[in-house]
Amino acid sequence: MLNETLTAAPRTCGDCPIRHRAVCARCEADELEQLDKIKYYRNFEAGQTVIWSGDPMDFVGSVVSGIATLTQTMEDGRTQMVGLLLPSDFVGRPGRGAAAYDVVATTDLVMCCFRKKPFEQMMNETPHIAQRLLEMTLDELDAAREWMLVLGRKTAREKIASLLSIVARRNATLHLGMRDGPMQFVLPLTREAMADYLGLTLETVSRQISALKKDGVIRLEGKRNVTVPDFDRLLAEAGDDSDGGMLV
Amino acid sequence: MLNETLTAAPRTCGDCPIRHRAVCARCEADELEQLDKIKYYRNFEAGQTVIWSGDPMDFVGSVVSGIATLTQTMEDGRTQMVGLLLPSDFVGRPGRGAAAYDVVATTDLVMCCFRKKPFEQMMNETPHIAQRLLEMTLDELDAAREWMLVLGRKTAREKIASLLSIVARRNATLHLGMRDGPMQFVLPLTREAMADYLGLTLETVSRQISALKKDGVIRLEGKRNVTVPDFDRLLAEAGDDSDGGMLV
DNA sequence: CGGGGGGTTGATCTCCTTCAATCAACGTGG
DNA sequence: CCACGTTGATTGAAGGAGATCAACCCCCCG
Numbered sequence: 053m054l055n056e057t058l059t060a061a062p063r064t065c066g067d068c069p070i071r072h073r074a075v076c077a078r079c080e081a082d083e084l085e086q087l088d089k090i091k092y093y094r095n096f097e098a099g100q101t102v103i104w105s106g107d108p109m110d111f112v113g114s115v116v117s118g119i120a121t122l123t124q125t126m127e128d129g130r131t132q133m134v135g136l137l138l139p140s141d142f143v144g145r146p147g148r149g150a151a152a153y154d155v156v157a158t159t160d161l162v163m164c165c166f167r168k169k170p171f172e173q174m175m176n177e178t179p180h181i182a183q184r185l186l187e188m189t190l191d192e193l194d195a196a197r198e199w200m201l202v203l204g205r206k207t208a209r210e211k212i213a214s215l216l217s218i219v220a221r222r223n224a225t226l227h228l229g230m231r232d233g234p235m236q237f238v239l240p241l242t243r244e245a246m247a248d249y250l251g252l253t254l255e256t257v258s259r260q261i262s263a264l265k266k267d268g269v270i271r272l273e274g275k276r277n278v279t280v281p282d283f284d285r286l287l288a289e290a291g292d293d294s295d296g297g298m299l300v
Numbered sequence: 301m302l303n304e305t306l307t308a309a310p311r312t313c314g315d316c317p318i319r320h321r322a323v324c325a326r327c328e329a330d331e332l333e334q335l336d337k338i339k340y341y342r343n344f345e346a347g348q349t350v351i352w353s354g355d356p357m358d359f360v361g362s363v364v365s366g367i368a369t370l371t372q373t374m375e376d377g378r379t380q381m382v383g384l385l386l387p388s389d390f391v392g393r394p395g396r397g398a399a400a401y402d403v404v405a406t407t408d409l410v411m412c413c414f415r416k417k418p419f420e421q422m423m424n425e426t427p428h429i430a431q432r433l434l435e436m437t438l439d440e441l442d443a444a445r446e447w448m449l450v451l452g453r454k455t456a457r458e459k460i461a462s463l464l465s466i467v468a469r470r471n472a473t474l475h476l477g478m479r480d481g482p483m484q485f486v487l488p489l490t491r492e493a494m495a496d497y498l499g500l501t502l503e504t505v506s507r508q509i510s511a512l513k514k515d516g517v518i519r520l521e522g523k524r525n526v527t528v529p530d531f532d533r534l535l536a537e538a539g540d541d542s543d544g545g546m547l548v
Numbered sequence: 549c550g551g552g553g554g555g556t557t558g559a560t561c562t563c564c565t566t567c568a569a570t571c572a573a574c575g576t577g578g
Numbered sequence: 579c580c581a582c583g584t585t586g587a588t589t590g591a592a593g594g595a596g597a598t599c600a601a602c603c604c605c606c607c608g
Contacts, residue, residue: 204499251452
């Protein structure tokens with residue numbers, strides 16, 4: 053359960069835990085070699101800002117381990133998370149000079165960065181990268197649209213249940229396709245981060261989590277360790293149909 | 301002002317009003333010829349459903365003229381719009397067998413459809429299509445994220461102002477880059493569609509539009525014709541900084 | 549003339565926010 | 579070792595923005 057994230061950069065692409073899921077997933081050996089020449093690792097501590105919105109970006113890259121958030125902020129300080137970056141997720145937009153969002157490390161973070169200019173050039177030459185990036189972007193677009201339903205139409209309780217089910221599902225697929233029985237996982241977000249994700253206040257998040265606990269939908273050990281005794285029940289609370297809207 | 305949309309399909313790709321902005325934008329003459337063999341036009345009347353979520357999709361395509369909406373619906377009937385499809389926008393996801401969303405024609409609609417299988421094959425062979433689709437998908441993702449801020453953190457009044465400013469801006473860029481002076485445009489959506497877009501009820505939409513009118517932010521002729529005397533004022537009401545968060 | 553779709557407006561209710569107090573865990577320095 | 583501050587979280591009380599329920603209008607069309 054622990055140690056699902058490395059804390060150090062892998063030595064070579066062969067060692068890389070995200071080798072088969074990141075933007076480089078489809079690359080051949082020679083293409084990896086090319087990428088290797090323009091890549092470098094960067095480490096961030098929990099809480100550190102990776103990029104400020106509006107700053108010039110001279111790199112793009114992948115999350116190797118740890119979790120980061122993508123957020124937008126209004127002048128008066130209201131903030132909305134618009135992306136949750138997990139290992140293998142891609143950061144940055146080829147062709148864009150400045151960052152559009154704040155990127156903040158939620159946990160300790162390792163990123164595999166590519167210098168932007170040469171990466172863009174490689175994209176034009178080797179279709180494997182562009183193909184994979186298209187696939188990943190389409191997936192993100194689907195996730196964003198799913199989230200628009202959550203933000204626009206779901207109640208606070210449903211929002212929390214939706215977030216929990218998403219984290220739970222991701223955890224299950226990560227850890228060798230859910231053995232049935234109660235699922236357990238660690239919430240990677242503070243109450244405030246959850247509120248920013250769901251368009252709520254942190255007080256409401258806290259209240260609804262307590263309510264779900266009281267109603268037996270989830271169990272808690274400490275603040276972060278969640279157990280879901282009945283996943284279908286959680287999905288029902290999220291307002292999803294029980295097959296979970298699988299799109300594949 | 302009128303007749304910005306054709307009501308009939310173009311005869312050839314050369315005539316096509318979206319030739320330089322759609323998924324085929326980067327194609328060479330020979331590639332267009334190839335596309336021509338797998339394409340066909342379809343017409344829909346206002347209100348008609350183009351695709352039902354969950355239905356098998358044997359085509360993908362572009363909006364040639366008219367407007368369509370992408371919506372998600374929960375079992376109890378709550379619906380959230382997750383995309384507004386304007387001329388040149390792409391419909392469908394290569395690689396996916398079934399539709400993930402309802403697509404409904406808001407106005408009379410002409411679509412340029414490609415049979416899915418051969419289109420997917422062309423995508424693998426000609427990078428121009430995949431490149432353009434990636435670009436378009438990244439733009440859509442940015443739009444979706446902008447919308448997540450609107451849905452999650454803005455007030456009803458700000459939501460309406462945001463929607464109006466988006467429609468206004470699109471109209472301005474379409475019609476030869478805003479001559480300054482009051483902008484005018486036609487709202488392409490009913491109050492109910494706006495509500496579905498913004499995560500509100502149609503009553504709230506109506507009230508807030510009335511309020512913006514009373515406060516002089518907009519003027520109305522009939523229900524649909526909007527005049528914006530001071531665009532910066534509208535942006536301020538939307539909670540955007542006056543440069544409009546340009547990302548380029 | 550009747551009917552229906554789209555829109556506006558009013559009254560009431562409710563869910564979530566706001567403001568505020570309290571708590572537990574943790575680290576730090578005297 | 580204990581007082582103190584900090585950070586994340588919980589809980590309570592009060593208020594408000596928007597939902598809900600409902601009446602009504604306008605206009606087009608059969």
